[in-house]
Amino acid sequence: xxxxxxxxxxxxxxxxxxxxxxxxxxxxxxxxxxxxxxxxxxxxxxxxxxxxxxxxxxxxxxxxxxxxxxxxxxxxxxxxxxxxxxxxxxxxxxxxxxxxxxxxxxxxxxxxxxxxxxxxxxxxxxxxxxxxxxxxxxxxxxxxxxxxxxxxxxxxxxxxxxxxxxxxxxxxxxxxxxxxx
Ligand code: APR
Numbered sequence: 001x002x003x004x005x006x007x008x009x010x011x012x013x014x015x016x017x018x019x020x021x022x023x024x025x026x027x028x029x030x031x032x033x034x035x036x037x038x039x040x041x042x043x044x045x046x047x048x049x050x051x052x053x054x055x056x057x058x059x060x061x062x063x064x065x066x067x068x069x070x071x072x073x074x075x076x077x078x079x080x081x082x083x084x085x086x087x088x089x090x091x092x093x094x095x096x097x098x099x100x101x102x103x104x105x106x107x108x109x110x111x112x113x114x115x116x117x118x119x120x121x122x123x124x125x126x127x128x129x130x131x132x133x134x135x136x137x138x139x140x141x142x143x144x145x146x147x148x149x150x151x152x153x154x155x156x157x158x159x160x161x162x163x164x165x166x167x168x169x170x171x172x173x174x175x176x177x178x179x180x181x
Contacts, residue, residue, distance in 0.1 A: 002180035003143040004173060007152050009165045014155040015043040019115040021075040021149070022068070023102050025122065028057050028080045030064065036117045045070040052078065061097035065105050075109060077102045081120030084127065092134050095120055099138035106149045113151040118161055128161060132168040140173060 014022050014036060025036040030052040032041045041048055047069045055078075058064045063079040079102050082094035098119050106114045118135065120126035139152055156162040 002177070004140070004177050004180050006143050006150055007139060007154075009154045009156060009162055009169065011156050011159060011162045013039060013157070014115055014117045015039040015071065017115045017153075017155060018072045019113040019151075019153065020073060021065075021077060021106055021109070021111045021114040022071065022073040022155075023063075023114065023116045023119070024076050024078045025117050025119045025124075026058065026078040026080050028060060030055050030058050030078050030080075033123070035122045040071070040076060043071050044068060044076065048076065061094040061101065063098065063101035063105050065109065073115075075106075075111065077105050077114070079119065081124055081126065084120065084125035087130070091120075091126065092130070095126065095131060095134045096138040099135055100142060103139070103142045103146070103149065103152070107146055111149045113153070114149045115153045115155045117155055117157070118165070121161070128164045129168065132165045133172065136165070136169055136172055 024040045027033055051066045055064050058080055060080045060082055063077050065075055065077045068074050068076050079098040081098050082091040121128050121131045154165055
């Protein structure tokens with residue numbers, strides 16, 4: 001299978017995902033919040049927070065894994081994305097590191113499928129078009145070099161977000177797809 005066929009963009013609520021692993025757009029405390037973080041903790045139940053409390057936080061761009069508890073997903077990988085500061089504070093590198101750190105952990109845990117939210121593009125203010133380009137480059141280069149995880153989805157929370165991700169994907173990779181063996 002061409003590595004490009006292992007990636008897709010969907011619209012939905014990541015807390016309801018049936019992927020083996022879902023990614024939480026967390027903050028460095030790993031003690032919950034609003035947005036994706038709030039939705040995942042609400043759906044997972046209080047045991048998720050209890051396990052998060054044992055992790056001692058997480059640095060921006062890094063990732064830590066927990067069980068999924070009441071979620072359909074077996075695992076949650078928590079990653080704090082960068083707060084947008086205008087683009088000159090290394091935000092792109094930190095955001096790319098979020099995606100790579102999560103994918104490396106998923107590979108380590110032999111996860112078959114992982115769903116991402118659009119990290120940092122809500123409360124943390126990262127503009128969607130720029131974030132989409134960073135995310136897609138990081139995801140596609142990882143899939144090109146690794147057989148696991150087999151399937152990766154970007155779970156967008158709105159049609160607008162999905163349109164931006166799809167437009168960006170086509171702009172960056174549509175030509176390569178035709179040459180994919
Ligand atoms: N499913 C999928 N995507 C969602 C969901 C959901 N249930 N809820 C929100 N989103 C989208 C938002 O529209 C945004 O595009 O996820 C993206 C990330 O938004 P946030 O959840 O605000 O995450 P982020 O921008 O990374 O900010 C993280 O917010 O919730 C707090 O504790 C969290 O401090 C941390 C900060």
